[in-house]
Amino acid sequence: MKRPHNINERRGFLKSAGLAGATLSMTDFGFLGRLPAVSAADTKLPSNAVEFSPDIEPLVRLLEDTPREQVVETFAAKIQSGTSYREVLAALLLAGVRNIQPRPSVGFKFHAVLVVNSAHLASLNSPDSDRWLPIFWALDYFKSSQARDVQEGDWTMSAVDEASVPPSHRAKDAFRAAMDNxxxxxxxxxxxxxxxxxxxxxxFDMLAHYGCRDYRSIGHKAIYVANAYRTLQCIGWRYAEPVLRSLAYALLNHEGQPNPATHDLAPDAAWRVTQERLASLPAEWSHGRLDAGATRDLLDTLRTASPSDAVAVTADLMVSGVAPQSINDALFLSAAEMLAQQPGIVSLHAATTTNALQYAYRTACGDETRRELLLQNAAFxxxxxxxxxxxxxxxxKRINVSDDAGESDGAASVDEIFAAVSSDRSRAAADMQAFLASGGRPESLIHAARRLVFLKGNDAHDYKFSSAALEDFYAVSPQFxxxxxxxxxxxxxxxxDRDNGLVDRVRDALA
Known part of the structure; x- marks a missing residue:
């Protein structure tokens, strides 16, 4: 990840956001004198709290202890003085898992953890000049979630009970038994x-297995599996232990229902069908034929099927030799169709959960795990x-997957399309499809959408959805x-839409 290394590059970052003329000299950082020093003693935690390695603990503590109204300025100064992108990203994730409890649901305030990878993806896919913006937004968002956790009881991850850690030769069996129970x-x-x-x-394979087994928390378990692993791929596996402890805890959230291990509950029904159908899939299931007709048929079936029926129909397609790509196309299109039918929190999570399950499907090594992920995506x-x-x-409403791009009064420009998004989303969607059908570059839409998230996004879901949807464009077959x-x-x-004020805050922090 490249970051600005000198004053001229940082000026380029601000100019690209419409902030030319800002002064980024360290001599202008008068606010630094108002910040308390962080001594070695300040980095000590209570004995019952998990503590991170010395290389990252002080930065995590700085994030935890800095007031929200100062966090942008404080971390702007740290970045100016040499703190790296990976260090800030690691501090964000680790501060989240130590301070934010994945209860009562794996969502709400816990989005401070879930959104770290989404912000990272937005940064990764942005021009060099924009890449710090999602990270500054995530820093501020963590502080709001941290405050909410304090209001709900001020949970903190405890230190590891070392006496109860099983020996290495029993680790896998112990983990499976604990998760199954x-x-x-x-x-x-x-x-x-x-x-x-x-x-x-x-x-990862073991966590992906448990991340897709139930629908509780509307897909956030699968999202956390994918996002945690992807962020660790950037910051380093040496930070994995507290993250995976948080993840295992999240995967075992059954939202106040009886223990699913001893009860027959609706959120687990499709999983039981999936387990029954795994053995029926042929060894060559992943080498089927591409079939656009099968994609359209499955898309239609998923409009009315039950979760268990969706598993059965998808398994039948795999047995008949239809390629997983053609099945995945139907899953992506189904999630996209729901956005038009009811724009909101549920349809958004249909898209972001499909993104997570598809990432896990592409990343998992075990054949059985990959089959589970595909069938469970259909169930979800x-x-x-x-x-x-x-x-x-x-x-x-039904998604237009025909060769006809739909009615449009000529090909609208990118600017016109995103202006329409603010007033008439149905028209904007039609104009966007017509723009693409007429040969418009999808990258111009994708780059504009990301920039608007930086300028207008106010919620974790703005980052989660945009990062997922814009990434998955390339995972869908070209004709769809x-x-x-x-x-x-x-x-x-x-x-x-109204600006979120982030760019102004960053400008002021660097002025």
């Missing part, structure tokens, strides 16, 4: 042993449709990509 304490020590002794890829689509029905009207990207207009920010 939904045993939080046993899982906490087992994941520590697993993290210390197993390969990262092997650990009807779960999301059921959740939408519980939230009100679901419009009878335009329809997929056009549907994102229902939730992306528009150019006429």
């Amino acid at each position: 939904w045993d939080v304490d046993a899982a906490d020590t087992a994941i520590v042993a697993l993290c210390r002794t197993a390969a990262a890829a092997e650990v 689509i009807p779960y999301f449709r059921e959740s939408m029905q519980g939230r009100g009207n679901v419009a009878a 990509r335009n329809a997929y990207l056009a549907s994102s207009a229902y939730l992306l920010p528009g150019s006429k």
Whole structure:
């Protein structure tokens, strides 16, 4: 990850955001004198709290202890003085897992943890001049979530119970037993042993298995598995232990319901069908034929199927020799269609959960795990449709996957499309699809959308959705990509939306 190394490059960052003329000299940082010094003693934690390695603990403590109204200025100064992108990203993730509890749901305030990878992806895919903006936003967002956690009881991750950590030769079995029994304490020590002794890829496969087994928290478990692993790929596996402890704890959240290990509960129904169908899939299931007709048929089936039926139909397609790509296309398109039918929190999570499950599917090594992920992704689509029905009207709209781009008064420009997003999302979606059908470059839409998230985004979901949808454009088969990207207009920010003030805060911090 390249970051600005000198004053001229930093000026370029501000100019690209419309902030030419800002002065970035360190001599202008008068606010530094107002900040308390961080001594070695200040980095000591209570004995019952988990403590990180000495290379990152002081930076995490700085983030934890800095008031929200000063966090942008404080970290601007740290970055100016040489703190790296990876160090700031690591501090963000570690501060989140130590201070934010994935209860009562793996969502809400816990988005401070879930969104770290989304901010990282936005940064990674932005011009060099913009790459710090998502990180500054995430720093501020962490402080708001930290305050909410304090209001809800001020939870802090405890130190590892070293006496209960199983030996390395029992780590895998201990972890599986704990997760299968939904045993939080046993899982906490087992994941520590697993993290210390197993390969990262092997650990990911096991977590992906449990991340897709139930629909509780509307997909956030699968999202956390993917996002935690992806962020660790950037900051380094040496920081994995506290992150994976938080993740195991999140995966065992059953939201006040009875223990799923001993009860037959609705959120687990499709998982049981998935386990029954795994053995019926042929060894060559991943080498099928591309079939656009099968994609359209599955898309239609998923509009009315139950979660369990969706698993069965998808398994039948795999047995018949349809390629996973054609199945995945239907899953992406189903999630995109829901955005138009009911733009909001549920359809958004259909897209972000599909993104996470598809990442896990592409990344997992185990054949059985990959089959589980594909079947469970199919199951989650009807779960999301059921959740939408519980939230009100679901419009009878269908995604346009025909060769006809739809009616449009000529090809609108990128600026016109994003202006329409602020006032008429249906028109913006049609214009976006027409723009792409007429040969417009998708990258021009994608880059504009990311810049608008930086300028207009106010919520973790703005980053989560945009990072997922804009990434998945390239995962969809070419003939369906335009329809997929056009549907994102229902939730992306528009150019006429109110600015979030982030750029002004960063400008002032660097002035």
